Amino acid sequence: MENTCKDCCYFLAIDVFKGMCKMDKASISHDSLACGHFSKIAKCKFCSKYKQETEFLGICMDQVAAHPDLVAIHCDSFEWIGMN
Amino acid sequence: MNKITETYNIFGKQPDEVISSPEVSKEPTARASGLMALYFEAKSSASVEFPYWYSRRWAELDGEIPIVRRAEALKAGFEHLTPVIFPGELLVMGKANYLRGSYPMPWLSESYFMAAEDVMYQEALQSGKLSADKVTTWGKGGGNVTKSEGNVISIAGKFGIRKEEIPALLRIARYWKDKSVDDVGHKYEMMVPAYEVKEALMRSVICMFDSGYTLPQGREVMNYYYPLQFGIGGMKSYCGEMIREVAGSPDMDRLYYYKASLLTLEGLEQWFLHYEEEARLLATLEKDAKQKEEYLNIADRMNWLSQKPPRDFYDALQLVWSFHVAVLNEDAISGLSPGRLGQVLYPFYKRDMEKGILDRNKAIELLECMRVKFTEIDCFASMGVVGGVLSGNTFNNLCLGGLKKDGSSAANELEMLILETGISCATPQPTLSMLYDEKLPEELLMKGIECTKIGTGYPAWVNNQVAMEFLVDNYGHEGMSMEEARAWAIGGCLETSPGSWMPLTLDGVEYYIPGGSAPATSVGVHFLSLPKLLEVVLFDGMDMRTGQRVFQPHGFDLDSYDELWEAFKDYFAQSVEVLTLCNNIQHDAWRKISPSLVNSMLKPDCLAKGKDIGQKGCRYNTTFNVEICGTTNLVNSLASLKKNVYENTEFSLAEYRDAILANFGYKTAREIGSYSLIDQQPREEYMNFKRIHKLSQEAPKFGNDNPYVDEIFKNWEEWYCDMVHDYRSLYDEPMYACQISVSTHAPMGAVTLATPDGRLSGTTFADGSVSAYPGTDKNGPYALFNSATCWDHSKSQNSQLNMKIHPSAVKGRDGSRKFLELIRAYLRKGGFHVQFNIVDSRMLKKAQADPDQFRGLMVRVAGFTQYWVELGKAIQDEVIARTEYEEV
Numbered sequence: 001m002e003n004t005c006k007d008c009c010y011f012l013a014i015d016v017f018k019g020m021c022k023m024d025k026a027s028i029s030h031d032s033l034a035c036g037h038f039s040k041i042a043k044c045k046f047c048s049k050y051k052q053e054t055e056f057l058g059i060c061m062d063q064v065a066a067h068p069d070l071v072a073i074h075c076d077s078f079e080w081i082g083m084n
Numbered sequence: 085m086n087k088i089t090e091t092y093n094i095f096g097k098q099p100d101e102v103i104s105s106p107e108v109s110k111e112p113t114a115r116a117s118g119l120m121a122l123y124f125e126a127k128s129s130a131s132v133e134f135p136y137w138y139s140r141r142w143a144e145l146d147g148e149i150p151i152v153r154r155a156e157a158l159k160a161g162f163e164h165l166t167p168v169i170f171p172g173e174l175l176v177m178g179k180a181n182y183l184r185g186s187y188p189m190p191w192l193s194e195s196y197f198m199a200a201e202d203v204m205y206q207e208a209l210q211s212g213k214l215s216a217d218k219v220t221t222w223g224k225g226g227g228n229v230t231k232s233e234g235n236v237i238s239i240a241g242k243f244g245i246r247k248e249e250i251p252a253l254l255r256i257a258r259y260w261k262d263k264s265v266d267d268v269g270h271k272y273e274m275m276v277p278a279y280e281v282k283e284a285l286m287r288s289v290i291c292m293f294d295s296g297y298t299l300p301q302g303r304e305v306m307n308y309y310y311p312l313q314f315g316i317g318g319m320k321s322y323c324g325e326m327i328r329e330v331a332g333s334p335d336m337d338r339l340y341y342y343k344a345s346l347l348t349l350e351g352l353e354q355w356f357l358h359y360e361e362e363a364r365l366l367a368t369l370e371k372d373a374k375q376k377e378e379y380l381n382i383a384d385r386m387n388w389l390s391q392k393p394p395r396d397f398y399d400a401l402q403l404v405w406s407f408h409v410a411v412l413n414e415d416a417i418s419g420l421s422p423g424r425l426g427q428v429l430y431p432f433y434k435r436d437m438e439k440g441i442l443d444r445n446k447a448i449e450l451l452e453c454m455r456v457k458f459t460e461i462d463c464f465a466s467m468g469v470v471g472g473v474l475s476g477n478t479f480n481n482l483c484l485g486g487l488k489k490d491g492s493s494a495a496n497e498l499e500m501l502i503l504e505t506g507i508s509c510a511t512p513q514p515t516l517s518m519l520y521d522e523k524l525p526e527e528l529l530m531k532g533i534e535c536t537k538i539g540t541g542y543p544a545w546v547n548n549q550v551a552m553e554f555l556v557d558n559y560g561h562e563g564m565s566m567e568e569a570r571a572w573a574i575g576g577c578l579e580t581s582p583g584s585w586m587p588l589t590l591d592g593v594e595y596y597i598p599g600g601s602a603p604a605t606s607v608g609v610h611f612l613s614l615p616k617l618l619e620v621v622l623f624d625g626m627d628m629r630t631g632q633r634v635f636q637p638h639g640f641d642l643d644s645y646d647e648l649w650e651a652f653k654d655y656f657a658q659s660v661e662v663l664t665l666c667n668n669i670q671h672d673a674w675r676k677i678s679p680s681l682v683n684s685m686l687k688p689d690c691l692a693k694g695k696d697i698g699q700k701g702c703r704y705n706t707t708f709n710v711e712i713c714g715t716t717n718l719v720n721s722l723a724s725l726k727k728n729v730y731e732n733t734e735f736s737l738a739e740y741r742d743a744i745l746a747n748f749g750y751k752t753a754r755e756i757g758s759y760s761l762i763d764q765q766p767r768e769e770y771m772n773f774k775r776i777h778k779l780s781q782e783a784p785k786f787g788n789d790n791p792y793v794d795e796i797f798k799n800w801e802e803w804y805c806d807m808v809h810d811y812r813s814l815y816d817e818p819m820y821a822c823q824i825s826v827s828t829h830a831p832m833g834a835v836t837l838a839t840p841d842g843r844l845s846g847t848t849f850a851d852g853s854v855s856a857y858p859g860t861d862k863n864g865p866y867a868l869f870n871s872a873t874c875w876d877h878s879k880s881q882n883s884q885l886n887m888k889i890h891p892s893a894v895k896g897r898d899g900s901r902k903f904l905e906l907i908r909a910y911l912r913k914g915g916f917h918v919q920f921n922i923v924d925s926r927m928l929k930k931a932q933a934d935p936d937q938f939r940g941l942m943v944r945v946a947g948f949t950q951y952w953v954e955l956g957k958a959i960q961d962e963v964i965a966r967t968e969y970e971e972v
Contacts, residue, residue, distance in 0.1 A: 015129040016244040056251040067252035
């Protein structure tokens, strides 16, 4: 699956439809295809401790409910997939 | 036929030319202009981020002391909020990770945002909690997400939420089932005798909503003293010291309170530091040198304020805003007012100006940025509450004027700038109120007039002396002195709220700054529809719209006006009784499950006592009220029945009942899609009811200085303002009267059949509490003032008068003088409040027909200013229909 702007650490959401790029302030939508500057933001779906259960639901560390698009930049337990 | 003409609501001669723009127009700074452009693009957006982390932490701490558990959950919410900083912002921080962000709080209530077919939603519908939602309409434009689109789901026709967050939101909501304030309160409120009457009141929309789990806080004035004086670090230190002092001592609740406050402050500290990090990241990405420097300044500021008190005016304004948002994030809140902010911040302003580190232009730029930030606030609650009551507004009322602690005028030059930026950067928030006192300088008053004349509806004009009299009367037993009463301000749209003087020391100089010192001043019975209650009296306890019984038959024959009046008082009293008891239970559930922490630590004397707001930690706690709607239609209806049925015996009550059920032979408002009397259309059978409708319309009407109807009004007010004191709040204090319609006159009108005053079924009631019904005030503004002040306004928390004046009537310097004298005349008669739309009604009709061309147009509704395009049609119709004065 191709990366979209909502998964990029340079995406600044204005609302649920759209946002802007922190790099160049270009108007983009959450679902725009990512550009060459794309860099993943920490989200549950990129964490090694997250297990997907359904399309939009999952579990964290085998015990706590979580969901794939939850931003985890301030989660102490976050660990990038493939980093451990 | 009895044609209702398009000009029936004009007093005087309307000029031929339509006036579409204000006499004076000023532009905001380029910065504010850019930020407002971004705001106009933004849609109301909900996020699940805060509720997720809050609920996750809460679930981890089963068995913990409740207030500590709550603090841990709040801390987790603040620590995990994604910071968002938009280019050009000088003030940062927001409720959620969007520009107009908000989020549901399922720990308060979780059923209203479930899908309509969900069993939780259906249960709530059955109990009457969602009845108001069903009769509420939203504005179709502006920032409202009225329908689902692509990957965005619309909730309640207002908020958009990302599709990928919906399953998580529903899972969190289900976690809170039977644990939320709503559910726990409901379990116990059902034990109240006559509980079935309460449900019937909700289903019939005689009562609009429960206050304990919908908007448990708000309608109050913030107090920024502690953070301004001590900073987060100082407050943390104090809590730490107190923990050591009280640990193991009797009254152990203090220990838990201080621990909970400390945890909450730690969460806030991290929230600030995350903004620092984000600002530094943005600075690294930024190519523009000026913007880069601003990001770095923001980073330094957020770092400093994460611990220390403000160094300057800019710091102080940022800290005020941050704590304002922090309180908004702990509960669903409307009406959290910054209070007399120009006086709170004046010491910083004055010192910075004297030192030459602040100039007028910079102060204006900052104040405009503040207006934009306040305008971004959204409140996520049910459709009936956010739409039907609030019209999407959040009522952050900033007050000007009033008196200092020593009784002299409190006006200052910062307040002049606040008015100036209210003109140059006209936005709905914060709305402004002038606490009018004879001691205020003419310069401030004329600036207020200049601002009111631009047509945004602010400042509202409020009577300082009447408010202080109310406060001493109602809070005297808690120690309220006249000196302390001077610290008051408006909480929410128009709720008189107690304040206190706090000794802010800056560079060794002591300033007494005013700030709120009570919890929410408008919780309790919300709202009671007086015309609907009269309808139920006429039909012996039945709601004829739904066919359901509300009360047991009243047992009166209604063969005299006195009997009618007694029956009405009986049903009103029954309503107040059962709703008071049920709401007390809901608020008790709130204070146990979801106690206030951020707000509590700001309000004197919670920190000193070691008690939160729910434990009477505040200095003043007599804050529950009985709120009503539709006074004018009630009074006009009583006058009509008295005249036509009991005195002139033109008709029997049975004939009136038939006419009401037949809507006087007219189509219903819903059928024709308009909620204004102007637009109503007759059916063929109209002729059968022509005479009764004509005599109903011709019966004496409030607002004309007519003693016949004013006496009925006075009797009602004196009885109502007195009887509410017989009911006791959760805090075992007497309740008081509150009479503001906000937006409830639309949905409550929508469910009310035709009324004996000639108003037709489904049409919106008269707004406010002392506003005339549109088109019925025929004798000019001074006659209206006489009618409105035929009772003592200090006996109520408020009264509300809305007027619409054509711009040509107050044009120029002479017009401004006349306008000020008009306001003075009303306030000197003892009126509590008056507010204005200075607008040409024909322009509003154009805006209704072509909303896209009027995105920035604002109007005054009832205690608040809102974008025209974000108002529901019922309110738009009502504002258009208001009597327009062509001369004053």
